[in-house]
Each structure stands twice: as structure tokens, then as C-alpha cells.
Amino acid sequence: MEDSDGNILFNVKGVAFSVIHHRRILYDAAGTPIVTIQRKVKSAHDRWQVFRGDSKETSDLIFSVKRSSLFQLKLKLDVILANNTKEDFCDFKLIGGWLERSFAVYAGESSTAVAQMNKTHTGHAFFRKETKNVVVNPNIDYAFIIALIVTLDAIQSSAGTPVAG
Structure with a gap:
């Protein structure tokens, strides 16, 4: 993932057998693992967990992402921060x-957008290129937003259906 000047900011790699484990690691430009994104095995709402670094330890959980409901015409994902243990509300919604x-x-159940992503496609057939344009509001951690986008892509890949267009 690059900034508007073409500088690499992040890199995503699947782990060996990631199709089975549904696991991805987000690295910074220096190659340091920032977060590990992994599907929770037994989950009714297709829950994904995001851990600090390349950990899978419960103590390193940062947030989880789940579908707001089982059946959806429009994609709605709830983002629940690790300290929200009761899950009475979602901290963010995608x-x-x-x-x-x-x-x-x-932000939460509000109508205040903290980030937006648009996908564009250029080229034709086999030479098609996908670009994601992301705008993040001030005072929002852009690595957090990128981790959400990688999670969205992981959900899309695991479902075998297009989530992101």
C-alpha cells in the first residue's frame, strides 16, 4: 500500500496455509509486523480478530470485526475494541x-465518518488494475483504517464473493 506520492507504507502477507487459517499480517515499510488479522474459527457472525504484531495471544487483541447481522444486502461490519468486553455497542462501523x-x-453508531474508501478499476480484462483510494480524517490512526481494509479484503476472500466491489 502506497501513499499519494508512491511511497510504500504497508505490505500485507498471508501466512503459509492462510487459506485454511485465514490469517494475514500487516507490515510497515521497514518490514516490522504491525498487526495479525485472523478469522475466529467458531463464530456465528463471521468474526475476525486483530492482534498486535504477529501475535495470536488474547492479551494482544486490539479489536475484532464482525458482520452486524447474518444476512445483509449492504455490507455492515461492527468493529469492537478489545476493552469493550460487554459488546453492548460497536466502537466503529464499516x-x-x-x-x-x-x-x-x-465512529460508533453515529453518522460521523472517520474514513472513506473508494475502489476504481482501470484497464481491460486481463490487464485490469484495482486502486483503493482512502481518505482518513485528522486524529484517526491510519494504520487502524488500513487494518480494517485488510480485514474487509480477508472477509471477501473467505466468503468467495465480492465484498468490496
């Missing part, structure tokens, strides 16, 4: 659509 190719991250 809402988007397959057809619109755009997604927004909202």
Missing part, C-alpha cells in the same frame, strides 16, 4: 456496498 465500490468507517 458500511459499504458491492455495487458502489465505496465504504465508510463511522
Whole structure:
């Protein structure tokens, strides 16, 4: 993942047998693991967990992402921070659509978008290139937003259906 000047900011790698384990690691430009994203094995709402570094320890959990409901026409994901143990509310919500190719991250249940992502495609057939344009509001950790986008892509890959357009 690059910034607007083409500088590499992040790199995502799947772990060996990641198709089975549904695990991805997000690295910074220097190659240091920032977060590990892994699907929770037994989960009714397709829950994914995000851990600090390349850990899978419960004590290193940063946040989890799950579908707001089992059946959805428009994608809605709840983001729950690790310290929200009761899960009475979601800390952030990711809402988007397959057809619109755009997604927004909202603070809790509010209508305040803290980040937006749009996908564009250029080229034709076999030479098609996908670009994700991400705008992050001030005072929002952009690594957190990138981790959400990688989780969204992981959910898409595991479902075998297009989540992000």
C-alpha cells in the first residue's frame, strides 16, 4: 500500500496455509509486523480478530470485526475494541456496498465518518488494475483504517464473493 506520492507504507502477507487459517499480517515499510488479522474459527457472525504484531495471544487483541447481522444486502461490519468486553455497542462501523465500490468507517453508531474508501478499476480484462483510494480524517490512526481494509479484503476472500466491489 502506497501513499499519494508512491511511497510504500504497508505490505500485507498471508501466512503459509492462510487459506485454511485465514490469517494475514500487516507490515510497515521497514518490514516490522504491525498487526495479525485472523478469522475466529467458531463464530456465528463471521468474526475476525486483530492482534498486535504477529501475535495470536488474547492479551494482544486490539479489536475484532464482525458482520452486524447474518444476512445483509449492504455490507455492515461492527468493529469492537478489545476493552469493550460487554459488546453492548460497536466502537466503529464499516458500511459499504458491492455495487458502489465505496465504504465508510463511522465512529460508533453515529453518522460521523472517520474514513472513506473508494475502489476504481482501470484497464481491460486481463490487464485490469484495482486502486483503493482512502481518505482518513485528522486524529484517526491510519494504520487502524488500513487494518480494517485488510480485514474487509480477508472477509471477501473467505466468503468467495465480492465484498468490496
